[in-house]
Amino acid sequence: MGKYLVLGLGKSGLSTLKALQELSKDVVGTDKRSIDEIDFGNETKEDIARLKESIIKEDKVKEKIHEFDTIVKSPGISYENEIIEAGLSKKIQIIDEIELTYNYLKPYISCLIAITGTNGKTTTTTLIGEIIKSAGYFCHVVGNIGNPISSLISRVKKGDIVVCEVSSFQLEGIVNFKPDIALLLNIAPDHLDRHKTFENYINAKLRIFENQSEEDIKVINYDNENCKDISKKLSGTKLFFSTKESLDDGANVIKDKLVMKQKGNSIEVIKKDEIKIPGEHNIENILASICVAKTLDISPDTISSTIANFYGVEHRLEKVGEYKGVTFYNDSKATNIEASFTALEAVKSTGFKEPLVLILGGMDKGEDFDEFVQNLKQFNAKAIILGETKSRWIESMNKNNFEEYTSVDTLEEAVKNAFSLGKTVLFSPGCASWDMFSSYEERGRIFKGEVIKWGRD
Secondary structure, X not given: OOEEEEEOOOHHHHHHHHHHHHOOOEEEEEOOOOHHHOOOOOOOHHHHHHHHHXXXXXXXXXXXXXXXXXXXXXXXXXXXXXXXXXXXXXXXXEEEHHHHHHHHHOOOXXXXXXXXXXXXXXXXXXXXXXXXXXXXXOEEEEEOOOOOXXXXXXXXXXXXXXXXXXXXXXXXXXXXXXXXXXXXXXXXXXXXXXXXXXXXXXXXXXXXXXXXOOOOEEEEEOOOHXXXXXXXXXXXXXXXXXOOOOOOOEEEEXXXXXXXXXXXXXXXXXXHHHOOOOOHHHHHHHHHHHHHHHHOOOOXXXXXXXXXXXXXXXXXXXXXXXXXXXXXXXXXXXXXXXXXHHHHHHXXXXXXXXXXXXXXXXXXXXXOOHHHHHHHHHHOEEEXXXXXXXXXXXXXXXXXXXXXXXXXXXXXXXXXXXXXXXXXXXXOOOOEOOOOOOOHHHHHHHHHHHHHHHHHO
């Protein structure tokens, strides 16, 4: 039967440990933190007690590494981790949660839809799930979106549809994982601290297509040059989406209407002015969702009405509100430079009040800030910077003669200062959250709390 080690006990790791316990597998879990430091979330007292019984210290794992047949690692743990390296030296199978879960779900689910890309994953994953549910299907929306896919192991039913957001980290650990429909939304430099090179990052993303058959669907962004180049190397059924080009098969924009073309037939889905979420990047996300919906033969009316009533997701260009004459947007999910620039463009399209204040900074992922800083000038923006990358931001701003910045030590200070500096405030950090917060969700919630607190004083 084999013995499992779950390495890393964050949200997905705990979910995996619990799922393997429910399957009566021989399993232990470990984390660099002590048991008292692990966040068990909303688990019951009984489940927490059961989970704790299976947790051992890392130094004990090192002694017993030869006993394990499979290590299921947390996506955040790299292959340079000493336990992973020890496991590889013993020829122990190293997989990720999505690979483990896929092998259990495969006999049950009618369709697996997987979404990856540098930006837009959560919005697109959520919207696809909403469209499928609106069409009357039973659908699970899981993965890197915050609801671990392993939570499905004990509750999946025959014929269910699974929509799964997957990251480059998760895709590193697949073997058989095979989506029926795989989406590649875009590719721009990200996670270079982990992947070391852009090429390695691209190759990790490409693994989403690795096991697909000729009949499986690949949905790809035709406007993104990296994606377009990649598509030329892929065989099988491909559907493209584009905001710029007229496509023979796929979704594109024609005279401010989002249109789906299939086998010569053109179907108008929705007008741009009926869409609630701002930004050209969200038009791309919606077009990708339309491709999936039409592949599932969902009616244009269902697709259109769902899109028209979709207001986006929390922490992604989320309008917090207007306080003391200042409008605040929470874009905490912007964990890379490309995402922050996209957010700036989206806020610009709303006709924002000047001056604009951008709050930046967080954990260093190895990205170059110079081009972003140079582009800030066109927005007549001011910046407030904080976090681990603060000194790097200051260096880049000084180098590029951008003088309109303030540095602070806390998010509370950033929000307090923002009230006096601008009329529109965009919290779009462009960096990961883990230097000061447990997640981008926690970072976003704290930001919103500070806005409300200082807005009411």
